[in-house]
Amino acid sequence: MLHALSDPMRLQIVRFLWPLEQDEEAPCSAIDLAITKSTTTHHFRVLREAGVIRQVYRGTAKMNALRRGDLDALFPGLLDAILTADAARRGREDRLARSPA
Amino acid sequence: MLHALSDPMRLQIVRFLWPLEQDEEAPCSAIDLAITKSTTTHHFRVLREAGVIRQVYRGTAKMNALRRGDLDALFPGLLDAILTADAARRGREDRLARSPA
DNA sequence: ACGTTCATACGATAAACGACGTACTACGAT
């Protein structure tokens, strides 16, 4: 589980899925990752097998959603802490990259 | 950082260091890990390079301590959430292993 | 029926990782 979230790409996926409302879903293709489709499939599979997301076929597309409830039951506060920390970290890096005077 | 904590051995080290008071320290050898000394060194190095622990030589022994302050500043609540979740997970597994009637 | 789109499956490959053993250094005790 921690391993599943310790990859930048996967964390980006989770970050993308995070603001969705309960039972709201997004197809895999909604996220623009700098990797090929097959690698994307791989990461989604890792997340699914770690219990982080659930995937359902809706006609032609495969919809994804975070398993917020289950995650908060098993790992209370974890996902929240990780995403908060990641947002802060990226904030720092952005500030660094812009090299303020 | 997440990667550093996503290994069972390293998590065990952090779990061991966790209950220590501020500025209390423990030598590497205080933890009984089911791995050789060289592998132990490797894991301690990963933790140190990830900023999770700090290591100081005290005479002949190398003392270790969690960098609680820095970690809570950079990743508020993360370590807490991880250790809580891990404790719960291990609790579940123990209960499963004992196979209650 | 045909092509398009979305996602998976199946290699292949290069890098990273965990684990080991051995050799080495630094310190303290005898």
Next chain:
DNA sequence: ATCGTAGTACGTCGTTTATCGTATGAACGT
């Protein structure tokens, strides 16, 4: 001076991992 102890450095080995390309399958639109 010698030995033991604690930890590191380095090389190796097998496994896992992230990435890719290509081929495949399922559903929709024309």
